[in-house]
Amino acid sequence: MIFLNINIDKYKNLSRSLSREFINLNPIQRGGILPKEAKKAVYEYWDGYSVCDYCHGRLDEITYPPIKDFLEDIAQFLNMDLARPTHGAREGKFIVMHAICKEGDYVVLDKNAHYTSYVSAERAKLNVAEVGYEEEYPTFKINLEGYKEVVDNLEDKGKNVGLILLTHVDGEYGNLNNAEKVGKFAKNRGIPFLLNCAYTVGRMPVDGKKLKADFIVASGHKSMASSAPCGILAFSEEFSDKITKTSEKFPVKEVEMLGCTSRGLPIITLMASFPYIVERVKKWDEELKKTRYVVDELEKIGFKQLGIKPKEHDLIKFETPILDEIAKKDKRKGFFFYDELKKRGIGGIRAGVSKEVKMSVYGLEWDQVKYVVDSIKQIISLNK
Numbered sequence: 001m002i003f004l005n006i007n008i009d010k011y012k013n014l015s016r017s018l019s020r021e022f023i024n025l026n027p028i029q030r031g032g033i034l035p036k037e038a039k040k041a042v043y044e045y046w047d048g049y050s051v052c053d054y055c056h057g058r059l060d061e062i063t064y065p066p067i068k069d070f071l072e073d074i075a076q077f078l079n080m081d082l083a084r085p086t087h088g089a090r091e092g093k094f095i096v097m098h099a100i101c102k103e104g105d106y107v108v109l110d111k112n113a114h115y116t117s118y119v120s121a122e123r124a125k126l127n128v129a130e131v132g133y134e135e136e137y138p139t140f141k142i143n144l145e146g147y148k149e150v151v152d153n154l155e156d157k158g159k160n161v162g163l164i165l166l167t168h169v170d171g172e173y174g175n176l177n178n179a180e181k182v183g184k185f186a187k188n189r190g191i192p193f194l195l196n197c198a199y200t201v202g203r204m205p206v207d208g209k210k211l212k213a214d215f216i217v218a219s220g221h222k223s224m225a226s227s228a229p230c231g232i233l234a235f236s237e238e239f240s241d242k243i244t245k246t247s248e249k250f251p252v253k254e255v256e257m258l259g260c261t262s263r264g265l266p267i268i269t270l271m272a273s274f275p276y277i278v279e280r281v282k283k284w285d286e287e288l289k290k291t292r293y294v295v296d297e298l299e300k301i302g303f304k305q306l307g308i309k310p311k312e313h314d315l316i317k318f319e320t321p322i323l324d325e326i327a328k329k330d331k332r333k334g335f336f337f338y339d340e341l342k343k344r345g346i347g348g349i350r351a352g353v354s355k356e357v358k359m360s361v362y363g364l365e366w367d368q369v370k371y372v373v374d375s376i377k378q379i380i381s382l383n384k
């Protein structure tokens, strides 16, 4: 038999090298840590299509577990009209682009947009046009006024702009954009507006109507304390016909959802974490205090924060010439920092990188935040 050549030992006893006892500073992972209530639900729902016990044809209509209610509640939480589960922010973006744009249309997006915004557009056979920076190094701040110029230029050339996309907070610098400004512009021009909230919904309060968003995409595993892959697409009533269009052959199934999206454990964790999320976004100011404390303290020892100052989001990117100097002398090269942090029970910093580091202390207790700062200071003073 062919499969006898497969070495299956590596699949036995899968264990995670970054153990749960570690303080994980990886910005893409800090917002996805499950509270204990959600961990308990995992035991009940870990089998395949576990949410489908009482399904009458469509995921968003399931009443037990309460997916139907949850979608109404999450829409309300985001101040949007309707919501559907997705497998993540990227799937939400693709759904919107595919449902509302025509092949060859332009998506106008910010230069800090995530790669998945570009790939979604490519998959939907759309073109992209970028809105650039007001300032490059060191803030990499997007010139929001630039949306008008880019749209005007395209329209002057007879191109159709099918969608305006803004990354609410980008994954490179953690810059928070004034979404309301872009939302108002989009409304005035009659162009649908998609706000990518992968890094905001579930971490900080987001009010879709205030920001004039027609669509909000959120990421369960990045920012809503859920297992991957899952997310939310919230949208306004105006676009519901296109987003929720049903199949001709299978009239109960929504085409853009390929019938049903998150049909098992991830959506359970998303729902089980919802009460926790509702509470934690109220503590956003405290999270910003922790973030700013880290920046202030580490700038004292030669780190330089990139992106807009003061921080309005927990993702911090530092330029770290001091680490680079040490790496040049240390036999472990750039790996010394990762190695020294690991000895102190801290993980999530990319191994081998010494010129720039990204980190987040979102959701850590103050004593843990101080421990991280003190550990980094100690590593530098002992190794330089």
Ligand SMILES: Cc1ncc(COP(=O)(O)O)c(C=O)c1O
Binding pocket: 028, 087, 088, 089, 090, 091, 114, 116, 167, 169, 170, 171, 196, 198, 199, 218, 219, 220, 221, 222, 230, 231
């Ligand atoms: C700004 C931004 N958008 C989208 C994503 C992708 O999110 P998802 O995995 O939910 O598709 C990321 C991931 O890092 C991101 O930083």
